[in-house]
Amino acid sequence: MKTRIQELRKQYKLSQEELAFAVGVTRQTITSIETEKYTASLVLAYRISKYFGLTIEEVFDFSGEEDI
Amino acid sequence: MDKYRQSIKRRLAAMVVLTAAAICVILVSYIRYKARGINGHVESFMIGFQVGLFSAGVLIAIFNIYSCIKALKSEVECKKLYIKENDERDKAIKSRITCIAFQSTIGVLLVASIVMGFYDMTVFVTLLSVLMFMCVMMVALKVIFYKFMQ
Numbered sequence: 001m002k003t004r005i006q007e008l009r010k011q012y013k014l015s016q017e018e019l020a021f022a023v024g025v026t027r028q029t030i031t032s033i034e035t036e037k038y039t040a041s042l043v044l045a046y047r048i049s050k051y052f053g054l055t056i057e058e059v060f061d062f063s064g065e066e067d068i
Numbered sequence: 069m070d071k072y073r074q075s076i077k078r079r080l081a082a083m084v085v086l087t088a089a090a091i092c093v094i095l096v097s098y099i100r101y102k103a104r105g106i107n108g109h110v111e112s113f114m115i116g117f118q119v120g121l122f123s124a125g126v127l128i129a130i131f132n133i134y135s136c137i138k139a140l141k142s143e144v145e146c147k148k149l150y151i152k153e154n155d156e157r158d159k160a161i162k163s164r165i166t167c168i169a170f171q172s173t174i175g176v177l178l179v180a181s182i183v184m185g186f187y188d189m190t191v192f193v194t195l196l197s198v199l200m201f202m203c204v205m206m207v208a209l210k211v212i213f214y215k216f217m218q
Binding site (some may be wrong): 020021024025026028029032038040041043044 | 147148150151152154155156157158160
């Protein structure tokens with residue numbers, strides 16, 4: 001799933017390590033989410049979005065997930 | 069984080085007790101076999117296995133005790149340990165690995181028991197028993213989890 005995490009991190013001048021520590025996951029998890037190898041759980045998506053002061057839809061791109 | 073801190077304290081106490089028990093087992097087995105002597109390679113291998121297993125357990129426990137003490141001393145270290153133990157991607161990977169390993173083992177056991185059926189009855193029955201046990205366990209866990217997640 002596409003996300004704006006990398007873009008937001010750069011905007012806020014945050015390292016993966018700092019973001020990971022703030023939202024309670026490892027750096028590798030943030031890397032995997034950014035490279036679209038892992039899809040964050042609802043709770044983690046909420047934590048990341050809340051950390052940046054945005055909604056989940058503003059951080060995570062659900063456009064490809066709408067059709068079943 | 070307070071709940072996690074409490075769980076670390078409980079874990080620490082349990083690990084200290086288990087480490088002491090493991091050291092006792094190592095000492096008892098060493099003294100016992102030293103007094104009785106070792107008969108042959110099989111017994112020597114068995115003693116080596118037991119002592120090796122418990123020694124590895126003690127080493128792992130000591131490392132964990134050190135991690136727990138470190139986590140209890142600092143808030144940052146506590147959060148780091150929490151993240152290390154509760155990372156959702158790690159949990160997802162472990163869960164997937166366990167699932168695939170369990171299913172592959174069932175497959176391998178099935179093939180092995182069919183092949184061994186032509187050669188050795190004892191091995192065939194042993195493999196079949198393990199296979200049956202694993203299948204029963206899988207069904208039981210399935211029932212429990214389906215009920216638990218309703």
